[in-house]
Amino acid sequence: MVYNFNAGPSILPTEVFEEAAVAVLNYDNSGLSILEYGHRTPAFEGIMQEARQLIKELMHLDDNHEVLFLHGGASTQFMQVPMNLLDVKDIAAYTDTGVWAAKAIKEAKLFGKPEVVCSSKEKGYTFLPKDFAVPNDCKYLHITTNNTIYGTQWQKIPVTSNSLIADMSSDILSRELDFNAFDLIYAGAQKNIGAAGVTIVVVNKNILGKIKRNIPTMMDYRNHIAEGSMLNTPPVFAVYTCMLTLRWLKKLGGVKAIEKINNEKAALLYAEIDRNNLFTGIVEKEDRSKMNVTFVMNDKNKEAAFLQFANDNNIIGIKGHRSAGGFRASLYNAMPLSSVKLLVDLMKEFERNN
Amino acid sequence: MVYNFNAGPSILPTEVFEEAAVAVLNYDNSGLSILEYGHRTPAFEGIMQEARQLIKELMHLDDNHEVLFLHGGASTQFMQVPMNLLDVKDIAAYTDTGVWAAKAIKEAKLFGKPEVVCSSKEKGYTFLPKDFAVPNDCKYLHITTNNTIYGTQWQKIPVTSNSLIADMSSDILSRELDFNAFDLIYAGAQKNIGAAGVTIVVVNKNILGKIKRNIPTMMDYRNHIAEGSMLNTPPVFAVYTCMLTLRWLKKLGGVKAIEKINNEKAALLYAEIDRNNLFTGIVEKEDRSKMNVTFVMNDKNKEAAFLQFANDNNIIGIKGHRSAGGFRASLYNAMPLSSVKLLVDLMKEFERNN
Numbered sequence: 001m002v003y004n005f006n007a008g009p010s011i012l013p014t015e016v017f018e019e020a021a022v023a024v025l026n027y028d029n030s031g032l033s034i035l036e037y038g039h040r041t042p043a044f045e046g047i048m049q050e051a052r053q054l055i056k057e058l059m060h061l062d063d064n065h066e067v068l069f070l071h072g073g074a075s076t077q078f079m080q081v082p083m084n085l086l087d088v089k090d091i092a093a094y095t096d097t098g099v100w101a102a103k104a105i106k107e108a109k110l111f112g113k114p115e116v117v118c119s120s121k122e123k124g125y126t127f128l129p130k131d132f133a134v135p136n137d138c139k140y141l142h143i144t145t146n147n148t149i150y151g152t153q154w155q156k157i158p159v160t161s162n163s164l165i166a167d168m169s170s171d172i173l174s175r176e177l178d179f180n181a182f183d184l185i186y187a188g189a190q191k192n193i194g195a196a197g198v199t200i201v202v203v204n205k206n207i208l209g210k211i212k213r214n215i216p217t218m219m220d221y222r223n224h225i226a227e228g229s230m231l232n233t234p235p236v237f238a239v240y241t242c243m244l245t246l247r248w249l250k251k252l253g254g255v256k257a258i259e260k261i262n263n264e265k266a267a268l269l270y271a272e273i274d275r276n277n278l279f280t281g282i283v284e285k286e287d288r289s290k291m292n293v294t295f296v297m298n299d300k301n302k303e304a305a306f307l308q309f310a311n312d313n314n315i316i317g318i319k320g321h322r323s324a325g326g327f328r329a330s331l332y333n334a335m336p337l338s339s340v341k342l343l344v345d346l347m348k349e350f351e352r353n354n
Numbered sequence: 355m356v357y358n359f360n361a362g363p364s365i366l367p368t369e370v371f372e373e374a375a376v377a378v379l380n381y382d383n384s385g386l387s388i389l390e391y392g393h394r395t396p397a398f399e400g401i402m403q404e405a406r407q408l409i410k411e412l413m414h415l416d417d418n419h420e421v422l423f424l425h426g427g428a429s430t431q432f433m434q435v436p437m438n439l440l441d442v443k444d445i446a447a448y449t450d451t452g453v454w455a456a457k458a459i460k461e462a463k464l465f466g467k468p469e470v471v472c473s474s475k476e477k478g479y480t481f482l483p484k485d486f487a488v489p490n491d492c493k494y495l496h497i498t499t500n501n502t503i504y505g506t507q508w509q510k511i512p513v514t515s516n517s518l519i520a521d522m523s524s525d526i527l528s529r530e531l532d533f534n535a536f537d538l539i540y541a542g543a544q545k546n547i548g549a550a551g552v553t554i555v556v557v558n559k560n561i562l563g564k565i566k567r568n569i570p571t572m573m574d575y576r577n578h579i580a581e582g583s584m585l586n587t588p589p590v591f592a593v594y595t596c597m598l599t600l601r602w603l604k605k606l607g608g609v610k611a612i613e614k615i616n617n618e619k620a621a622l623l624y625a626e627i628d629r630n631n632l633f634t635g636i637v638e639k640e641d642r643s644k645m646n647v648t649f650v651m652n653d654k655n656k657e658a659a660f661l662q663f664a665n666d667n668n669i670i671g672i673k674g675h676r677s678a679g680g681f682r683a684s685l686y687n688a689m690p691l692s693s694v695k696l697l698v699d700l701m702k703e704f705e706r707n708n
Contacts, residue, residue, distance in 0.1 A: 002385040006392040009590055017387045021378040025371055031356035031668075033371045035549045035595065038360040038671065071551070072425040072572065075586035079570040103571070110568055190587055195389045197425070197551045197589025214464055216433035217457070218426065232429035233544055235551025235589060236363055241389065314385075317392065 003339045005329045006317030007148055007292060008170065009190040013334045016194075016244040023240065034240055039233050047236075047243050048229055054246035055200065058254050059179040068201040068221065069229045069239050074100070074169045077186040077199065078107040080219050081142070081165060085184075086112025087211045091138040093117045093162065098125045098147035099323065100167060111213070112139070124324075125150040127284040134160050140183065146171035148191075149321040151294030151328060152287040157181070163207060171291045172200065173249065174333055175259040183207045191291070192333045194242030197235045249333065258333050265331045265340045266290035272344045276351050278302065282324060296326030303327075306350055313346055315339075357693045359683045360671030361502055361646060362524065363544040367688045370548075370598040377594065388594055393587050401590075401597050402583055408600035409554060412608050413533040422555040422575065423583045423593050428454070428523045431540040431553065432461040434573050435496070435519060439538075440466025441565045445492040447471045447516065452479045452501035453677065454521060465567070466493070478678070479504040481638040488514050494537065500525035502545075503675040505648030505682060506641040511535070517561060525645045526554065527603065528687055529613040537561045545645070546687045548596030551589045603687065612687050619685045619694045620644035626698045630705050632656065636678060650680030657681075660704055667700055669693075 004011045023034040028043065037044050052067040061067070070076075081104075086092055090112040094105045096119035108114035115138065118129035125147060134141050140163035146153040148170040157164075163183040172187040179185065183204040190196035201221065208222050217223055217231070224231050249258060270288060273279045273295045282294040297303045303326065310318055320326040329343060358365045377388040382397065391398050406421040415421070424430075435458075440446055444466040448459045450473035462468035469492065472483035479501060488495050494517035500507040502524040511518075517537040526541040533539065537558040544550035555575065562576050571577055571585070578585050603612060624642060627633045627649045636648040651657045657680065664672055674680040683697060 004386060004390050006390065006395075009390060009392055009587065011390050012387070017379055017389065020389070021375045024375040024378055032358060032670075033366070035371065035374070036358050036360065036363060036365050038363055039550065041360075071427060071430065073586045076425065076572045079572060083570075107570055110570055188587060190590075195589075195591050196393065196587050197592055216437075216461055216464055218430045218433060232427045233363065233542060233550050235549075235592060236544075237549050237591060238551050238589065316386075 001314060003315045003342060004317050005315065005331075005335070005339075005343070007191075007321070007328060007330045008188070008332075009196045010317075010330055010332050011334045012194065012241065012245055013248045016241060016248060019244050020237075020241050024237075035237055037236060039230060039236055044236060045230075047240050048234065051239055051243040051246060052229065054243065054250060055202065058173060058246065058249060059202065061202065062180050064204045064206055065180060066203050066205050066225045068203065068224045069234060069242065070199045070201055070224060071235060073199055074167055074186055074188045075103065077167070077201065078104040079110065080221075081184060081186070082108040082111035082114070083213065083215060083219055084208060084221055085139055085211065087213065088112060090211075091115050091135055093134045093138045093141040095129070095132070095141070095143045095158075096121055097128055097144050097152065098150055100147070100149075100169070101144045104142060104144070104167065108142075117141070125152065126282055128152050128154055128287040134162055136161075138162055140165045142166070146289050146291050148292050150283055150324050151289040151292040152283050153289035153291065155286065171289070173255055173258070174262050174291055176255050189238060189242050191330075194245050195238045198238035198242060200242075245334070261337060262290050262331065262333065265335065265337050266293065268337070268340050268344055269293050269329060269331070272347050276347050278351050278354060279347065282326060291331060293329045293331060294320060294324055294326060296320075302354060309350055310343070310346055313342070315343060315346065318343070355668060357669045357696060358671050359669065359685075359689070359693075359697070361545075361675070361682060361684045362542070362686075363550045364671070364684055364686050365688045366548065366595065366599055367602045370595060370602060373598050374591075374595050389591055391590060393584060393590055398590060399584075401594050402588065405593055405597040405600060406583065408597065408604060409556065412527060412600065412603060413556065415556065416534050418558045418560055419534060420557050420559050420579045422557065422578045423588060423596065424553045424555055424578060425589060427553055428521055428540055428542045429457065431521070431555065432458040433464065434575075435538060435540070436462040436465035436468070437567065437569060437573055438562060438575055439493055439565065441567065442466060444565075445469050445489055447488045447492045447495040449483070449486070449495070449497050449512075450475055451482055451498050451506065452504055454501070454503075454523070455498045458496060458498070458521065462496075471495070479506065480636055482506050482508055482641045488516055490515075492516055494519045496520070500643050500645050502646050504637055504678050505643040505646040506637050507643035507645065509640065525643070527609055527612070528616050528645055530609050543592060543596055545684075548599050549592045552592035552596060554596075599688070615691060616644050616685065616687065619689065619691050620647065622691070622694050622698055623647050623683060623685070626701050630701050632705050632708060633701065636680060645685060647683045647685060648674060648678055648680065650674075656708060663704055664697070664700055667696070669697055669700065672697070
């Protein structure tokens with residue numbers, strides 16, 4: 001047994017691995033691998049439809065909100081969002097809360113006028129700015145709900161009268177939010193939803209078609225909506241793993257149920273970080289992420305030894321990102337509480353031995 | 355046993371399904387699923403490197419040619435190619451040989467001045483134009499080497515003094531070509547190379563960086579080259595299936611060996627189409643594709659019965675595309691000769707019974 005705390009691609013539910021492995025050999029007793037299924041077959045059309053429907057259901061989306069499974073990762077959304085929503089002179093407000101947010105700002109400059117309304121860069125992105133104003137005339141406010149590298153997460157989503165757009169790559173479906181309050185949500189699947197290689201986009205269709213730019217066919221959300229996420233060959237297997245994971249989440253009780261578990265996992269680990277004299281959390285307490293828990297050792301010289309100790313006990317993926325240092329334990333939806341307990345036990349044991 | 359003649363996503367070698375299924379449960383005895391492997395792990399970096407290296411080797415590419423595994427499908431390349439290579443007033447020559455070629459032309463109009471140098475549209479794309487001139491001052495000539503829907507394939511690649519660019523989605527690695535003669539080749543993986551969800555791009559790096567446009571980060575080939583196809587999270591599992599299929603092809607003897615088998619398969623099926631009085635090939639003989647064999651029944655009223663007869667014998671995926679009608683049998687690399695023999699036997703049997 002290996003305990004995988006990787007930041008993404010990352011752990012998925014065991015039953016998803018098991019069902020997916022069967023499907024790679026023989027999908028639904030068809031005698032065919034899921035990998036050789038044409039995307040226009042009734043079987044795959046059913047998978048795509050169920051995956052989209054499950055997102056709608058789990059997020060309680062209204063009829064204005066369309067669900068898409070696209071190629072390209074969240075990094076492609078950094079350009080696709082402004083390409084669809086901004087004319088060259090349009091202003092959009094961006095919150096600079098991490099490397100990924102900064103990348104989104106960079107792409108927006110190619111299509112409109114992004115205005116950085118707040119930044120925590122000078123403090124190494126270790127907190128989330130609370131006091132900032134959003135210009136009335138901006139087309140949207142863009143936030144990153146969870147910052148994977150530093151381990152910050154908006155515990156209260158900023159309230160705005162503007163259109164709200166969020167990169168939710170690392171905390172989508174992990175907690176209850178009013179998802180209808182967002183006009184556009186995007187997320188790479190590979191943390192909470194499925195295998196790498198597919199991106200979930202939830203978009204209020206009423207915000208589309210308001211600009212003058214000629215949008216390339218594959219970049220125009222309206223085309224993907226019209227074709228039910230089958231404008232071209234979708235990443236069949238990645239979508240299938242999403243559907244399996246979404247089924248698992250629904251069976252478990254949906255977002256409300258997983259939020260309770262996620263809260264427990266995060267509380268357990270943060271409590272140990274705060275109690276244990278060897279460790280210190282990296283970010284402001286009120287902005288702590290429940291998905292990516294970042295911490296350092298007070299004595300940096302002991303970090304390698306703890307990493308080794310964890311590895312020796314089959315815990316992997318807890319080395320911090322190079323720009324944050326220390327450790328990062330990612331507690332995505334599929335991570336069981338028992339694995340977090342094991343990590344906490346090892347932290348205690350390491351303290352006793354040191 | 356089911357015999358899958360789907361046009362794509364389509365059959366892959368049996369051993370690829372088997373190895374991939376094992377890896378979904380437990381990759382390389384690591385105790386982890388390949389789906390939960392971080393893309394920055396040495397294991398996945400090795401997979402990506404091996405996949406790129408195998409393409410280089412199998413295509414005998416020189417050092418100017420870089421191999422990329424990208425998101426987005428060939429449909430994204432329709433825009434990405436002109437976005438990287440054309441300034442707004444630049445001319446590019448396009449051959450209009452099918453629906454996919456026409457889509458490439460449409461996207462090129464957003465970035466430069468595509469000039470359609472030949473078209474077979476008026477004859478339902480059932481042949482490939484031979485006599486056409488390419489303007490000297492054009493930046494490149496774009497061809498679709500194999501037209502999946504109609505079943506045409508350039509048996510002789512057009513010779514040009516211009517930069518040659520090809521959509522090889524449905525015949526890449528199926529036959530020996532001087533791949534270094536192309537400045538850019540792109541192909542969705544899901545026919546000859548692996549699972550759907552990844553696109554192979556081979557590009558001569560010397561043609562890049564010659565235009566004035568600001569290219570979005572994810573669209574600029576140079577960024578993907580610099581990052582070794584890891585500019586963002588790649589479609590991990592799809593890349594893995596490519597590596598497995600490329601290993602299989604190398605073990606089999608490479609492109610030369612598979613071409614011999616592909617020639618045999620196509621010859622067998624076309625011979626039966628020409629012999630059997632019930633069937634007729636759709637396209638000009640000299641332009642017949644060895645990947646997608648299209649044919650109709652002389653008596654259209656019998657088509658449904660033959661389709662049913664084939665299905666009853668576990669042959670699936672031979673219904674023709676709606677814009678071509680009749681039948682299409684796709685004989686991609688992984689399709690064994692024995693399956694083609696079975697199809698031919700059924701055609702003979704159907705003839706005897708009718």
